[in-house]
Structure formats: C-alpha cells, structure tokens
Amino acid sequence: MDRTNGISPAEILQRLIQHDTTNPPGNERPCIEYIAGLLESAGLETTVLSSSEDRPNLVARLPGLGAAPPLLMYGHADVVTTAHQSWTHPPFAGKLIDGYVWGRGALDMKGGLAMMIGAILRAAVDRVTPAGDVLLAVLADEEAGGVHGARFLVEEHPETFVNVRYAIGEFGGFPLRVAGRTFYLIQVGEKQPCWLEARITGPAGHGARPMRDGAMATLGHILTRLNRRRLPVHITPIVRAMIESMATALPPAKRFVLRRLLNPTWTDRILSRLGETGRNLEPLFRNTVNATLVRGGDKPNVIPSEIVLGLDARLLPGFALEDLLAELRPVLGAQVEFDVRLYEESAVEPDFGLLDLLGGLLRRAEPDAIPIPYLLPGSSDARFFSRLGIQTYGFTPMNLPADFNFFETIHAADERIPAAAVDFGADALLRLIERYAG
Template sequence: MSERTNDPIHTHPIELLQNLIRFDTTNPPGNEIDCVNYIHRLLTDAGVDTWIFAKDPNRPNLIARLQGQGTAPPLLLYGHVDVVTTEGQDWTHPPFGGEIHDGYIWGRGALDMKSGAAMMLAAVLRAKAEGLSPPGDVVLAILCDEEAGGVYGAMYMVDEHPDQFEGIRYALGEFGGASFYIAGKTFYPIQVAEKQICWMRGTVSGPGGHGSRPMRGGAMAKLGRVLQRLDKSRLPVHITPAARQMFEIIGSSLPMVQGFVLRQLLNPALTDSVLKLMGEHKLNFEPLFHNTVNATIVHGGEKINVIPSKIVFEMDGRLLPGFTPDDMIAELSPILGDEVELEIVWYDPGPAEPDMGLFDTLADVMQEADPGGIALPMLLPAVTDARFFSRLGIQTYGFTPMKLPEDFRFFDLAHAADERLPVEIMAFGTKAIYSVLQRFGG
C-alpha cells in the first residue's frame, strides 16, 4: 500500500481509492478480508471504534461508529468492497493496479463502488481527525458480497445483527449523485428508490428424439418463438411516485419546448413514443417506466445427436416499486402464451414509496458543491443493498457525488473493461459527504 507518511490519508482520497482497488476482491469468491482489514487498521489507528462481523471468516463486514451529540438519530454510511469479474475483458491498464493515466484512475471498482466506499471512509477519518461532533452518531458499514446477492454482507448484517442499526432512519449508499446533462443543464440524481429483483425460470417442452430426424415445433422452436416475442414486446407503462418527481423536476428545469416534451413521459399514452426521442438517455430512462425482463441463461440438451424434450431458460425480471411477482406474471403471460411453464425463483421486495425526509439536506449540499447543478430524486433501475436495510425501516439515499465530464458514460463503464474515474472526483465527493456529516438532522 502507498500510504503517505506526512499527510493523513484522508486528505488524499484518490490515494485511498488506489489502495482499495489494489485488493482483488472479485466476487465470486470475494475474499474481501485483506481489504476490510486494511480499512479496519486505518480506522483503529485513527481512534475510531470498530467491530467485525462475519458469516465466513474470509468475508468480513466492518462497523465503525463516531459518537455524535445525540440531537439527531444516527446516520448510516455504507458501501461494498467486492467487485465483479474482469474475466474475458481487454483492459488498457491493469484492472487491479489503481494506476493514474490521462487524469483518470483506472481499475475495477473505480465506479462500483470502491470510490464511494473511499469517499465515505475519508469523510469519517476527517471527522475524527478534526474533532467533528455531528448531530447524531455516524455509523460506517463496509460490506462484502453485494455483487452476488448480499448473503454474506448486508443480508447477513440485517438478519443477524440488526442491533447495529438501531434508531437509524436514513442512510447514504450507492448509486446516486453522478452528474448527467440534458440541454446544457447539469443534473445530480440522488437515488431514493430502486427496482426489485424478480428472477424467473421458464420451461418449454416438446417431443424428443434422434438428432438425425427433422423436428418441427419442438422445444427448441418453441423457445425461439418465445425469445422473439420477448425481444419485440414491452411490458405496460407505469408512472411511479419516484419517477414522477424525477421527471417533473427535469422538465421544469429545461427550456419550454424541451421541458414540455420531456414531461409527456409522464403521460402513459405517450411514454413509449417520447422515449424514442430521448437519444442517448433512452436506455437509462426506459426501465423507469416499465417492469422489465431479459432472458439470460438457457439450459437444454445433453448430447449433440439427441433432440431435447425440455429446455429451461432463466430470466432477470425487475419490478417497479409497489409491484409484486403476481403483477409480473400477469404482464408476461400474454407474451409467453401457453408454451411456457413459469415460476418465480427469487423475489426481493422493497418499499413502495420513498421517505424523502433527508432529501432537501442532500440537495442543499449539492447546490453548494456545484451552484449550477440541479439535484433531483432518482429511481434506480437496478438493485443495491438498500433493499435489505429497508427491512429495518431505513431509507437509503444513493449519494456518492461525482461531477463528471459531459461525455463520460458512467453506466457503460461500470462492470466493463477500462472502468475508470476522473481523479478530481474523489475530492469533490468526499467534501460533499463530509458536509452531510456536519448538518444531517437539522
């Protein structure tokens, strides 16, 4: 590790991120222990109270607590340090090198989410070093296993150690605060809600037989028809409270004509037509108005000369807040028809509507960080560990602030080759999170 000997590490959050990237915490298998131990050492050396909790000794979670004044409920900061694989990807610079080139820090986790974890850690270390007495306790949770479902991380902590989060109402976590641009305006989306996992398994059946004999209308052909229908179909439009708030703010911030057109996304009869006009934003906006499903895995056939009589395919379904697996089945049934036996294999429920009590504080922080920027609530089309903490009544705000270049494609780089982040972002985000520590609960 490359800790500075003169200046405290919290004054150089980019260096802290470099050190975190250099731990290979690819999940699976995770092996987050060395990375968590490094963070543990930094916190204990600074005099911060810490505890380790682990379902698997090689996959620990860390809790640190700064004492506050007791005038506000505790605030939770949490981030995960496991990362997705780099297998099969062609990187310009080593994915676990944490190297800086052309003004960017390169490496797996630079976006998701070792940068966010480093911002939070740096803010807590600064608070301790400067003797900050926040309104309430600040609880920092460094978690494992988010990228593989959270069984060893947030799910374990919520199920087995809920006492660590007693009295907490609000949390800062991942995905939110990264700028995007429309019509020359800068927007900072703060995640307040996210879609729900609804994973499904479909089975198609037909006559089997010898591969030398032509087979028409068998299981393979049925699967082909089903996948074609899925590819050409959209599930119905739904306008959730979180999406309505998000697009009303964007629309009111744009010039009259552009704002009027964008606000038509909130008219279910026009949503899909307006999405076609959204250009590069279409892929990010479309799942905010639909329950979605993608076929991702197919199991079928044992031998090349045997026609399979059964094929199983798995689908990644994502539900909007407030919807259930029954809604997904009802919307999918007209598309799948009677050729598919459908079952739900995993469903993680979440809150139907967000608690917006901390939003104005976070929006004020972003306004001060970038006076020309506009903060808005965001519905995330993916899932995070927020779904587990919501079981304890904790509202997560995705808040890892990043003032990105206009041509930077955050979601194209996260989980992809050449994941990277502009160097100056780390100081920007750390300062914003520290500002929250100074004023939450007011």
C-alpha cells in the first residue's frame, strides 16, 4: 500500500512501537492520541471512551450506505513487558532494519493495528462507501484482562456496537506450512479460560510424627493423575471444519491420517504419531487443565491440614463450566472442593458467514494460500465481544517467510515483522472494506 496522507502502514507501525505501552501500566493515552490525529486528518469521526484518564479507547467510524450491519475492526494498543529479555535492537525504537520493523508489539498486535489504521485511512481518503459502517476500535489493556479495554466498552458502552454481527481481530491471517502446503489460519473461535482452586484437606500434625494419607499425599495423587490422564476428546464444529479443509488440500495418505483425528477413538493415537504438530493440535480436541500454583504449609515442622492447588483450565467453545467440573471430578477425587476464581464464557455459536469472503481476499493476494478456520487455544478480546453476539475473525493477514516462526516470536525478544507483510495486510483489509456487503 502506498502512503496515505504521507504515511504507509509500516511507518504507522514504527510510530506505534515508539509509544511504550507496556502493560502494566499500559499508559496508552499518547499512543491513542497519535492514532486519533491520523484518523482525523483523513476526515474520520473519532470518539474516546475511557474508564480512567490514562487508559483510553478510541472508536472511529467510516460511514457506509446503511445497507448492511456495521463491520467492526478492533485491535489493542498495549503490549507485554520486555523485562529480562535481551534484544538485538531496542524494543521501543521501531527501527526498520533489513526489511523488518523491529520492536515490542510488531506482531502482537501493533502490526495488525497498523494494517487496520492504514486500511481505514485509505478508504476514507479515497471516499470508499461500504454497504455498512466500518468501525475501528483501538483498545487498551488486552494483555492484562481487558478491564479498561474491551470489557469496559462491552459492559459500559454496548450502544457503540449495536447491530454489529462480524468483527475482525487478532490471531489469524498468518501462514502455517504443512507437507509443502501453505495454510492461512483464520481464527473463528477461542477456548474459554477458567481458573480453579482445589482445596485439599487432611489431618494436621507434628512434623516429628509419621503422617500417611494426609493432604500432602492427596496432593501427590492428584498431581500424578493430572499428569497421566487426559480429559475426553470432543470434536467441535470449528476444529472439524479446520481439519477437513486441511485434509482436502493434502496428498491422499496424509489426508487419511488427518481425517482420523476426527474419530475420537483414534484422535490420541494420531496426535502422538504427529509429534510436535500433534502437541500443537492437542488442545483443540479437549478441555485441558494444568496445575499451576500450590499454596500450603507455614513451618517445616508442622504438617499442614489444608493445601490449595491452583488449576488453569481451558474449555472448548460450546462447553459449560459444569461440563468441565464433571470431567475433572474423577481426576481430582470426590473429597476435593473447588472454587471457581475466573470463568470467561465465549458465548457465541461459531458463525462461518464471513469466512469465504476473507479466504477469497487471501487467495487473491497469495494464490498458493489455503485459508482454513482456526480455534485459538488461548483467548483474546473476542470473548468480550462475543457477549454482544459478535463473531470475531482473527484476520490480520501477513505473508511471512517460511523460516519465520510466528508463535516463537510473540511476547519474546526480537519481535519483528516484515514491513512488506504490514502493507500486505493493510491491502487485504482495504479490499475487505471495499467488498463488505453484509
């Protein structure tokens, strides 16, 4: 994409990176004000909505014909810390070196944000009038739970998103190369985070007296069972569509193996045969639980009567908290009590309605691309927008080179993105705005 009002999408990214929005504390205001200035220079109307002075969110609107529901594009302006990381180039300089824009947020997700800003700027300057309004929301606080960002907007300003059905967000549009094919993942759903605390009790006692079958022993049994057992396999609609579309593009022998993943009696055997790919795919096939915290005991010579075990569980879309608890019961044992510390429901049924349009845009830009739907094992701001019935697609297209590992670079040192990939994504999003007809 050429410069719009004197700036290209990759240059926008450089400027975004130069605003240090490490969260905590976030301090997104200067970055948001910079973006507001850019958008207003192209005649776009902007609104700032904030729960606190330093944590604003920005909403811009490109008016459409009113013949289709509004289309939402959203991205977060905050980034994760760079503490204790050793960087080749300074993380907040936004330098362009050897064709890459370097810095914290280049991938997650100031790169995607720069694409969205570049696309809507160009659409405004070129006086593009899509069928429905296009909204751009620039959000604070995604990396620390969205309290000041997406959650605040959804809870306090739902009127901003009236009639929105589809949204474009992060985690999708990048290539995954398997067996000589280039798949582009388009995120259609994500797992639901659920943090639990299990309370394990037993008799207290003096450290000098032998204690058997106390709380410590129960903890040991539970950890051993968590390590050995796997929760049941479930085939959900997004994963079925993902595996089917991958299988169709692969040679017959590989196609056969991949399709067997969709038969729960075979899933685990195939996953272990697939090695690292299998380990990456496993969370898409089951609710998962990991022990992450243990609290208990005060003194070396006192046997504790209570131990609290923290668990990080992730539920497949379409599953409820009770489903998870029923699956966990046999692993944890009947005598253990739970507290649910956090459960963030992703409420929306997957709606594949925009998938063909997005896939078509990718194939047009990159003829070898095979677009496939994707389920994110983690979570993003999409879970908040789902409460308003909004289906998010992770779609910030990047034509990354084959030797570039997207997942290893996110949140890590030397985060960077090819400048050409930012322009590539901005072009694809501009075409989306032009083609959006609801």
